[in-house]
Amino acid sequence: MNLDxxxxxxxxxxxxxxxxxxxxxxxxxxxxxxxxxxxxxxxxDIPKCIGCGxxxxxCAAENDVPDGHFRTWVExxxxxxxxxxxxxxxxxxxxKEGFPAVAQSAGGGEGFSSAPQDEGKYFFxxxxxxxxxxxxxxxxxxxxATFIAPDGVVLVDQTYCLGCAYCVQACPYGCRYIHPxxxxxxxxxxxxxxxxxxxxxxxxENCPTGARKLVxxxxxxxxxxxxxxxxxxxxxxxxxxxxxxxxxxxxxxxVR
Amino acid sequence: MSGVEGYxxxxxxxxxxxxxxxxxxxxxGLVAGAFILASLVRVFNVKAVAPTYRLALLTALAFLIVxxxxxQLHLGHPGRSPEMYFTPxxxxxxxxxxxxxxxxLMAVLVFEIWxxxxxxxxxxxxxxxxxxxRLYRIMTLGSQNxxxxxxxxxxxxxxxxxxxxxxxxxxxxxxxxxxxxxLKANPWWNSPLMPVVFIFSAMxxxxxxVLLLYxxxxxxxxxxxxxxxxxxxxxxxxxxxILDFSLEMLDLVHRVYEADESFxxxxxxxxxxxxxxxxxxxxxxxxxxxxxxxxxxxxxxxxALVRRRIYVVSGCLVQIGVFAMRWNVVIGGQLFSxxxxxxxxxxxxxxxxxxxxxxxxxTILPLGILWVLMKLLPPWPEKExxxxxxxx
Numbered sequence: 283m284n285l286d287x288x289x290x291x292x293x294x295x296x297x298x299x300x301x302x303x304x305x306x307x308x309x310x311x312x313x314x315x316x317x318x319x320x321x322x323x324x325x326x327d328i329p330k331c332i333g334c335g336x337x338x339x340x341c342a343a344e345n346d347v348p349d350g351h352f353r354t355w356v357e358x359x360x361x362x363x364x365x366x367x368x369x370x371x372x373x374x375x376x377x378k379e380g381f382p383a384v385a386q387s388a389g390g391g392e393g394f395s396s397a398p399q400d401e402g403k404y405f406f407x408x409x410x411x412x413x414x415x416x417x418x419x420x421x422x423x424x425x426x427a428t429f430i431a432p433d434g435v436v437l438v439d440q441t442y443c444l445g446c447a448y449c450v451q452a453c454p455y456g457c458r459y460i461h462p463x464x465x466x467x468x469x470x471x472x473x474x475x476x477x478x479x480x481x482x483x484x485x486x487e488n489c490p491t492g493a494r495k496l497v498x499x500x501x502x503x504x505x506x507x508x509x510x511x512x513x514x515x516x517x518x519x520x521x522x523x524x525x526x527x528x529x530x531x532x533x534x535x536x537v538r
Numbered sequence: 539m540s541g542v543e544g545y546x547x548x549x550x551x552x553x554x555x556x557x558x559x560x561x562x563x564x565x566x567g568l569v570a571g572a573f574i575l576a577s578l579v580r581v582f583n584v585k586a587v588a589p590t591y592r593l594a595l596l597t598a599l600a601f602l603i604v605x606x607x608x609x610q611l612h613l614g615h616p617g618r619s620p621e622m623y624f625t626p627x628x629x630x631x632x633x634x635x636x637x638x639x640x641x642x643l644m645a646v647l648v649f650e651i652w653x654x655x656x657x658x659x660x661x662x663x664x665x666x667x668x669x670x671x672r673l674y675r676i677m678t679l680g681s682q683n684x685x686x687x688x689x690x691x692x693x694x695x696x697x698x699x700x701x702x703x704x705x706x707x708x709x710x711x712x713x714x715x716x717x718x719x720x721l722k723a724n725p726w727w728n729s730p731l732m733p734v735v736f737i738f739s740a741m742x743x744x745x746x747x748v749l750l751l752y753x754x755x756x757x758x759x760x761x762x763x764x765x766x767x768x769x770x771x772x773x774x775x776x777x778x779x780i781l782d783f784s785l786e787m788l789d790l791v792h793r794v795y796e797a798d799e800s801f802x803x804x805x806x807x808x809x810x811x812x813x814x815x816x817x818x819x820x821x822x823x824x825x826x827x828x829x830x831x832x833x834x835x836x837x838x839x840x841x842a843l844v845r846r847r848i849y850v851v852s853g854c855l856v857q858i859g860v861f862a863m864r865w866n867v868v869i870g871g872q873l874f875s876x877x878x879x880x881x882x883x884x885x886x887x888x889x890x891x892x893x894x895x896x897x898x899x900x901t902i903l904p905l906g907i908l909w910v911l912m913k914l915l916p917p918w919p920e921k922e923x924x925x926x927x928x929x930x
Contacts, residue, residue: 445614456547
């Protein structure tokens with residue numbers, strides 16, 4: 283470092299002030315946060331999702347998600363009028379880079395304009411950990427390394443996890459994976475490091491249409507209460523009885 | 539995406555339970571089955587199979603020692619596995635493994651073997667020299683008392699241990715089935731029949747394994763094979779096999795008839811990716827053929843040589859069939875998407891920690907351990923009654 287005497291004298295008081303904070307140690311991660319005051323979940327407004335993949339990219343950047351694994355991903359459904367139970371679903375690289383355009387013509391050769399392929403309907407479904415209140419993944423963990431925090435967020439203690447992958451098998455939604463380098467279970471934390479500081483999650487923050495909203499069911503002023511009263515809202519795979527807390531507005535019956 | 543057909547949730551493309559997790563229920567099944575055969579002699583007083591009693595116990599021990607290794611090798615952090623003992627999670631079926639395993643190893647198998655061999659060990663500790671003598675001395679645990687009274691007590695306690703051992707063997711293996719059967723997320727696994735099917739297939743594979751080992755070791759020692767003994771074992775094998783097959787078919791028929799939301803997906807999987815391992819290996823070659831062979835022996839009067847050959851062939855086919863069954867459960871349960879919209883492929887590695895070579899090594903290892911155990915504690919029937927020659 284090239285430091286002359288003038289710079290040194292300027293830096294000295296700044297360093298002295300900084301040193302005071304160094305000695306004070308690391309501050310509490312979130313000093314004013316009381317876990318029992320919250321019950322976190324998320325609202326996903328399907329008609330608003332445009333499949334841009336911003337949420338997937340934001341999550342990967344914020345949480346250092348390894349390539350090929352996803353804490354959140356977006357699926358595109360194509361439901362044909364004749365095959366309601368057999369939708370065509372794609373999620374190329376988790377929808378991280380968006381989706382290919384729907385082919386406007388099919389079957390016809392060059393110069394032909396045949397019937398458009400997009401019969402039926404297309405829509406996007408963002409997925410993430412449902413932070414289930416009766417989560418099957420925390421039930422099966424042999425050492426209790428994954429648990430439901432008092433604020434309703436399902437977390438993994440990665441310093442404790444054996445990496446047995448039983449929780450991966452137990453999740454009906456495919457939300458967990460084994461981190462290829464850390465060799466432990468990894469999943470959406472609902473950006474716990476952010477929400478405990480009063481911020482929203484990276485995916486919600488970066489959604490350009492407001493299709494994803496972090497909600498706190500214990501907060502009486504949260505707009506979620508009014509929303510749930512006035513909309514048709516569903517959770518994924520309700521037959522699994524996991525107490526899933528990610529609410530989907532106008533969820534199509536074909537989604538699984 | 540290579541190996542993916544249709545749609546998988548993106549995190550489902552990799553399989554996390556490998557061939558080692560296939561091996562684990564296969565090995566514990568052999569343990570439970572071998573022990574049940576031993577208990578036929580001890581508790582149910584089936585005298586004819588007595589020549590295999592000690593061999594069955596040693597076989598169970600050899601495989602039980604290896605049973606936790608595939609699990610351990612599969613863990614992302616093997617060093618943290620003691621946490622299952624120190625901080626077990628009460629709602630987890632898997633957390634019970636350590637306790638069930640230790641209980642079965644120490645309170646049932648090792649205890650029973652020690653009681654049964656105690657007078658032999660005392661004799662051996664007197665007739666051998668050098669380090670063997672010291673080893674046998676340690677194995678006596680300080681008790682040289684082999685008076686008729688003390689041996690009678692041994693016998694009585696051994697009987698109680700076997701009585702306790704039978705439900706323990708059922709728990710050891712039934713609980714492995716429960717690990718799979720209790721997961722509601724996976725329709726291929728989720729079935730209350732799973733633990734029962736696991737127990738019966740375990741008995742089939744364990745009894746067949748002891749039958750094979752008995753014939754092999756007797757042949758290697760150039761001794762005559764006790765035909766009433768192998769005939770009786772084959773008879774038990776046949777009847778338990780029928781029960782096992784009925785249960786598996788009940789499960790299958792129920793799934794086909796009920797045809798719930800997962801049926802199309804699973805049906806397609808069984809007819810494509812699992813066709814060879816499920817239809818060909820497990821059901822045809824591994825079940826129907828040996829059942830047919832064993833049935834022929836039951837209803838006809840065949841010469842001893844033909845019977846022996848039939849037993850060897852069906853014993854080997856049973857092992858293939860039961861291993862295929864474990865494979866189809868563990869690997870099959872991960873090949874389809876929980877969205878029921880697609881399939882992935884299992885690519886077995888060769889030399890990695892969870893690869894094929896390790897799996898082969900872990901399959902052979904129990905046989906090596908059994909060889910050592912047989913040298914140390916000879917199980918041969920003609921040398922019982924405490925008149926053992928020095929081992930090795």
